[in-house]
Amino acid sequence: MTGPVTVSITRRVDPSQEDQMLAWLRAGTELAERFAGFLGSGWVRPTQGSSDWHMLYRFASPDALEAWELSAQRRWWLDSAQGFVAEASREHRTGIEGWFDEPSSIDVQDLRPAVPPPPRWKQMCSIFIVFFPLSLVANELGRIYLSDWWLPARVLLTVCLMTPLMTYVLLPWITRLLAPWLHKARA
Secondary structure, eight states, X not given: OOXXXXXXXXXXXXXXXXXXXXXXXXXXXXXXXTSTTEEEEEEEOSSTXXXXXXXXXXXXXXXXXXXXXXXXXXXXXXHTTTXXXXXXXXXXXXSXXXXXXXXXXXXXXXXXXXXXOOOHHHXXXXXXXXXXXXXXXXXXXXXXXXXXXXHHHHHHHHHHHHHHHIIIIIHHHHHXXXXXXXTOOOO
16 A cells, blocks of 8 residues: 555643643654654644644655654654653544545644645545446446356455555545645635
């Protein structure tokens, strides 16, 4: 698999440790910036004084992410938070959920809100542009070469081939191609 990977982490922090948390976040970002493939990071809290901090960081590839996550610098940084930060959940996002990122972070460096996702109807159109022709081709090839197969087996094979092709090749491609239209400001 290639392409960007976003890691979403929820951390629990004692609300009285907010200043230390902010300093810790900045230090982590400065360390991560030194690694090839680092694309950015951010954080947000649901409410003022909340103990939950939702954090995101993004790398250009799984290999770049792995280099950061296995580094001595990151281990030192995580160890420096013992006593005031605890990890509550972690999620890697690379597939369908990464096509249109939700506005769930604020850039720690300049405190600008993240870019909002395109409207759902534009997301639907983007998926349709790829899915319809791919389905036509898959069904026609199935009719020609697999007509004697049992229908559920033929559909299963088609779905197993189309899903990774859509997820890792075609949807990222169409999303980049349509990016100006997808993110065009509403009038």
